[in-house]
Amino acid sequence: MSITSRTAPANPDSGGSLARAGDLFQLLRDGKARTRAELALTTGLARSTVAARIDALIASGLIAAAGEANSSGGRPPSRFAFNPAARAVLAVDVGATHVIVALTDLSGAVLAEQRLVQDVADGPETVLGRVVAEGLSLLAKAGRSISDLAGVGIGLPGPVEHATGRPVKPPIMPGWDGFDVVSYVQRSLPGPVLVDNDVNIMALGERSAHWPEHQNFVFIKVATGIGSGIISNGELQRGANGTAGDLGHVRVPRGDDVLCRCGNHGCLEALASGPALAADLTRQGVPASKGSDVLRLVAEGNLPAIQALRQAGRDVGDVLATVVNLLNPSVIVIGGSLGQAGEHLMAGIREVVYRRSLPLATTHLRIALSRAGDQAAIFGASQMVTQHVLSPAAIESTLQAAG
Template structure:
């Protein structure tokens, strides 16, 4: 836990949230950049920066930046400032992790899970799992900064609640944030898994793109959209729900949402597995589909190509409306590579006007396990280190400041409840 010097200036520290946010988000990583970006006087910047350094929240790294004159030392948030707790609620598992602010995994666990358990029991299980992670790591470094939850359902982000029909039966309009705040007393953020995958991919691999569309093709199908560097969620969290766009046909397949002819019912992992079973193959989910593709089973390859064309058909409409500069395809079925991607590209370039596709790139996401979990960590960090979040964090730290005569007791308190 970063500790305060007993002679430190609490007022200067609580007023330093703007400086702290600029450093934490990478918007200003030198003293001169802080002067330029903050618009504050040199004396004020120096006073507030010194308070952050005295509190061990910010450090001047040995690395330097070229500046045309004397080398400029890089300012960075102390990695020991704190940690975050995140959970990805899947359809059959709960994946929990304790993460550093990068975000990077410190410790993690996976629990079997069924949606039928209901929201109250599930949130209690997550809270218990978080406590075990904290116990196993002796509370982690620093204080608990916040909690992030990823859900496989539409989420009203402002209220932190599942909205509308989804596979998470019984979760509609249930308060998720309240119980978790009750357990840990820290900020809690909840979002749809595809939005979080989109956020992480954008921040880690494609941050140079102003506008990006991410498509998750796995057990289900969904999309997330980055507009001017920010997640676009829509009015109530339903943005990007392309899996339930319907196509007319003579014999539309039944979707698990109860409607006929949805994109998911034609191209999702569960739908391809259904069709492979009809041909005599053992396939229960998207992973089984990819296993058959990797074994070069012709029927599996053919169905994955067909799925790509179905997704490409709906993406052509999305491209015509949103005009993204980049489409990133991820999820379990993306491991099928060009077998999936070629169909998407074919329909998008065939159906869209040249103006919309002239500089459009359609690529596969870099392979990485459970990016929704990392996205949940990124969501917490983004909020905690935002100007408003940084002010709240510094106020929390001052109100629970470590006293020199009881540092260990205070450290355990802050690590447990923030």
């Protein structure tokens, strides 16, 4: 699936916001082909100025000829459009027990992909070593060189200081705290390396691919852990230290006697995550060791498993009711491995959210299952890179360096 950038056009301005090629390029990122004359009319820039900007962008490969417009006499004018094949992006989703490495173009379309079974607890050098090796392999298979790589985007299953790319006391990632992920990857893959919490990039990917018109959006991952990615007024909210959206350690009233791995009692994750449900079923005499066992039992029609998943939905709904009242999103998307169980989990969530939230906050609220599925993080990691490398300032810097 391709993710089209929906950067809002800048206001026409002959000397200000569109004076640089990087700004003019943003108008072409929607993929629509335009002539020089159409761009001049839209921006208010002189045709000679537009022509110079277009020539620079063509030389960079970021835009390319896209046919000819109808002529009113004389030679038909050429049209130009964004060329997403100009560069490639390495998008990486590191989970608790898996790694997905994908090569995408600048629109987010997946060119090649490799899925690995890998425990994040094996440590950063082991995990990132495999990421780098697979990334180089995918580039070779796609016939692309390292110089074609625009950047690398990585999602990790724990808190991340986005400015530095360093994990911050991640509970399920022993050995990762403070590790310099960026420097390690750049030894083999030079260029921008951006790192964020996996749920944040899932929120970016899900919204970009399937809900682009919604400016207030929350993505919930229910799997080995529970977390959320929050997009408010179109912007991803990371918080002061990168921990915004950590719903897994919000207290649920019925869990007063349940100890969480964080040391507190009653955390949502300790009641509603995959491992928590598996442990609860085992105590009931239904053997299960992990979340995938719970999903298998539900698929087989096991009543205790179905009831446990429904209750997990209610527990998640308890926390989400507060989120709805506080943030007033228009869409909440449920993803992660337990979200694959579909309506059993969703029924419990909807039951509590619509009962406990303010009526005005739920008037137009949609609660839906993830449409991107396990590709959400890949879409988001790719977009995280393209937002960075295709920004007006980055494009201008690239063109000046080339010149």
